[in-house]
Amino acid sequence: MIQDIFGDCKKQLRAALKHKKHSFRFFTLATSSSERGTHLRTVVLRDFDPEQMQFTIFTDTRSKKVADLNRIPNAQFLFYDGIRLIQLVVEAVMISSTDETYLYHSLPEPSKKDYASEQTPGTPIDASDQISHDFSKGNFTKIVFQAERLEYLRLKRPNHIRAEFRASDHWKGQFLAP
Numbered sequence: 001m002i003q004d005i006f007g008d009c010k011k012q013l014r015a016a017l018k019h020k021k022h023s024f025r026f027f028t029l030a031t032s033s034s035e036r037g038t039h040l041r042t043v044v045l046r047d048f049d050p051e052q053m054q055f056t057i058f059t060d061t062r063s064k065k066v067a068d069l070n071r072i073p074n075a076q077f078l079f080y081d082g083i084r085l086i087q088l089v090v091e092a093v094m095i096s097s098t099d100e101t102y103l104y105h106s107l108p109e110p111s112k113k114d115y116a117s118e119q120t121p122g123t124p125i126d127a128s129d130q131i132s133h134d135f136s137k138g139n140f141t142k143i144v145f146q147a148e149r150l151e152y153l154r155l156k157r158p159n160h161i162r163a164e165f166r167a168s169d170h171w172k173g174q175f176l177a178p
């Protein structure tokens with residue numbers, strides 16, 4: 001029974017890679033830094049390996065999250081399915097952050113734009129169209145995270161379902177009081 005829950009989480013995370021409207025396609029990534037405390041932002045799930053429990057995102061090399069993670073590699077993810085009322089909280093550690101130039105060059109032009117601004121992300125500008133791009137060199141980084149713990153909560157009558165799964169426990173699973 002508890003392994004069915006874990007299996008469903010993995011299945012839904014895989015489904016989010018294929019279906020653009022899947023609730024788990026976007027998730028909240030939390031990082032922390034000693035100066036700025038905790039930081040939250042929305043990112044796209046780009047890959048998920050259910051065997052290794054590894055999650056991949058793409059980002060701009062110059063973004064704050066990259067700087068945060070290079071100093072403190074621990075992160076948390078929040079996934080929310082508003083239809084089934086399921087929340088997943090994942091505790092993870094960044095295991096690689098690589099400039100994937102070949103991947104950048106294989107992207108369609110509109111996607112390349114997201115990594116090719118001449119202005120560093122977060123730089124003050126006068127208006128949103130006051131931005132220039134240099135498509136020759138992207139600032140494209142692929143980040144892979146290793147999950148260490150996943151907490152599942154489903155609001156459901158008569159009994160809400162809450163469970164945790166830990167890598168250190170071989171993802172065996174344990175129900176928790178909701």
Ligand SMILES: Cc1cc2nc3c(=O)[nH]c(=O)nc-3n(C[C@H](O)[C@H](O)[C@H](O)COP(=O)(O)O)c2cc1C
Pocket residue numbers: 026039040041042043044045057058059060063064065066121122
């Ligand atoms: C729907 C949506 C999807 C986003 N996807 C990504 C993404 O996949 N990667 C990314 O770096 N930023 C993404 N962003 C932008 C981030 O939320 C964030 O604003 C940006 O990366 C700067 O974050 P940072 O300064 O904390 O690093 C997305 C924003 C929205 C609204």
